[in-house]
Amino acid sequence: MREGTRLDDLKLADAVGGQPIIETQRLVLRPLRPSDVGMIAHYTSDRRVAEGTRAIPHPLPPGAAEDFVARAMAVNRIEDVWAIDGSAHNLTELLGVVSLTRMESDQSELGFWVGSGFWNTGFATEAVEGLVRANPHGSRTLFAEAFQDNPGSARVLTNSGFEYLGDAESWSVARDARVPTWTYLRKMA
Numbered sequence: 001m002r003e004g005t006r007l008d009d010l011k012l013a014d015a016v017g018g019q020p021i022i023e024t025q026r027l028v029l030r031p032l033r034p035s036d037v038g039m040i041a042h043y044t045s046d047r048r049v050a051e052g053t054r055a056i057p058h059p060l061p062p063g064a065a066e067d068f069v070a071r072a073m074a075v076n077r078i079e080d081v082w083a084i085d086g087s088a089h090n091l092t093e094l095l096g097v098v099s100l101t102r103m104e105s106d107q108s109e110l111g112f113w114v115g116s117g118f119w120n121t122g123f124a125t126e127a128v129e130g131l132v133r134a135n136p137h138g139s140r141t142l143f144a145e146a147f148q149d150n151p152g153s154a155r156v157l158t159n160s161g162f163e164y165l166g167d168a169e170s171w172s173v174a175r176d177a178r179v180p181t182w183t184y185l186r187k188m189a
Contacts, residue, residue, distance in 0.1 A: 041065035
């Protein structure tokens, strides 16, 4: 556990494939597994979920969810992806995902999405806060972005201690267009 993390509301279990299991009050952030494919395909087939991300296509092509899970489980992966799992608290097994992509040795980019049925429940904020507290990449700085037409994602970031850095644009596969974004920064202890 890194200095500055809080053990009272965060528990790191044994790492799976070099990726820790992170427990929060209502959630377990765990590495993806093959059984997650169906729920990932279900949630990301919702145009609103896909259009809230850079990389999820809409409509979702056959095999895309399987490929995503396989990449997330690969030993040589470039992105660590955690399932947001609520099953320990009588919620569904997969609410969404949260991820970290290493940009440099001390910087990572955070990403997340949750199924539309779980919007405005606090689950996304709890998952992001749990991942930030654990800081499994040992990052000095975390970056994140939200599309400007998605203020809910921006609130998740600001509620999790991210500070607004500036405006930019990112490509959205589902929208087949560049979309204005707000960029955020979180300096770690």
